[in-house]
Amino acid sequence: MFDQLEIIENRYEQLNELLSDPDIVSDSDKLRDYSKEQSDLQRAVDLFRQYKQQKETIEESKMLLGETGDKEMLDMLKEEISDAEKRIPDLEEQMKLELIPKDPNDDKNVIMEIRGAAGGDEAQIFAGDLFRMYSRYAESKGWNIEVVEAHESDQGGYKEISFMIQGQGAFSKLKYENGAHRVQRVPETESGGRIHTSTATVAVLPEVEEVEVDIKNEDLKIDTYRSSGAGGQHVNTTDSAVRITHFPTGLVVTSQDEKSQIKNRERAMKVMVARIYDMKEKEAKAEYAEKRKSAIGTGDRSERIRTYNYPQSRVTDHRIGLTIQKLEQIVEGRLDEIIDALTIEEQTSKLEDLNNAAI
Template structure:
């Protein structure tokens, strides 16, 4: 581990030299590439530097203890040794986590797809609740939300809603939301006050760039048709809605949210690229997933990951057995307690795999 850390520190110092070179400063692509690499290394290098300082200070303190010290000085040195030992232990754990393999998608924007599943109108209403929850979470994080396609049922419900959340590290946080979400509550239309259970599925896809997945024009069938959604006088007057079929895979994506056919096509292509990228990644991971089930969910969207119980104001994440009596706060987008706990569980799983 320490050999690797020294290599990373050497690389970080080399990057500092590169970023002071006028030729590189004037090369936008190189400048961006080296700046990002330096930023990625900054935290682990800083922790390693402090680790080296702390171990040196500990060695000095232990050497002092061997000298003839009065009781007060000896007590102070022993306290310093205790504090440094504790700090070094903490730094070692922090560095181990920083050295864990990074998900290459973590810094990407996300495309989220929420669909009402079992439960009819109540499931559609719950899908709307989930969309608002994620929108508020994005707002708290300072991220931007943009609807790509929505099929509403009225009363704030959605049969399906597809939207993008753009922001630094969006996928690293929201990837844990992938799966089936269950709600338990009394529907407004239920006269007897009986609790119903409904579900909605959430798919979280990293936004894919052109370099991530190749989409050939000859593999696409593009149809245009008249929009049937909101849009005032524009609706049903021009063929602005777009449906794209990827012929090799049969994946179909449609978008009618914008008044412009060009914008609808751009949005639909974003979703298509994300779905293809996700499909290829899932296929690549299939063999590994077959041999070892990952602790923080398999990524299967039929897997029940969380239950929202309204009568008890309770939210339970079944993957990590965490229950919070904060339903109102969670639905207002305060998801960090769950997401932080899931991140820690993922890190523990990775550490266990390395140990094996």
């Protein structure tokens, strides 16, 4: 571990020199890339330097212990040694976490898709509840939300809705929401008071820069048509809605929320790129996923990851066996307790892999 940290610290210092080079400063691309790399290394370097400082404090204080007979000085030195020794284990754990391989998508914006699944009208109402929950969560983080496409149901909620969440680290938090969500409650239309179980699926995709996915113009078909709202009423009289078809994969994306055809095309293309990227990622990971299921689940959309039980005001995340009696707060977007627990579980699993690899 310490050899790796030495390499990281040396690279950090090298980046300091590069970022002071006039040729680099005048090159916006290199300046951006080097600045980001240094920022990514900052915390590991800070922790390593704190660790080395504590070790130095212990060594220097122990040397001074043998050179002084003053009781007050001896007590002070012993306290310094004790404090430093207490800090070292925590610093070591934090440094290990910094050495865990980072998900390259963690800092990216998110494209989310929610669909009502089993349960008819109630499933679509639940899809609307989930959209509201994620919207509130995003607002609490200061993130921006943009609806790409929405198909409302007659009873309220959505048959399906896709939207973008833009904000630093959005994917790192929301990636755990990928999967099937289940709700247990008495629908408003249920006269007998019986509890129904319904599901909605949530897909979470990182927004992808177009350069990361090779999409040829000849592989795309772009159609325009009039946007329409509920009941078939025209939102406007121009062909502003856009439908993009990608022939090699058969994927189709539409966007009609904006009045501008250009904006709808941009949004639809972003979703298309993200879906193609997601498809390629899943294909690449398919063999690995067969051998080992991660601690937080495969992320497959058919997997039931969480249950929202209204009669008992209980939310259970089945991947880690976490049950919280705070349903009202959670559906209002207070997801930190669940997401933090899932993050810790993932980090613990990766730490175990790291430790096993070092043996």
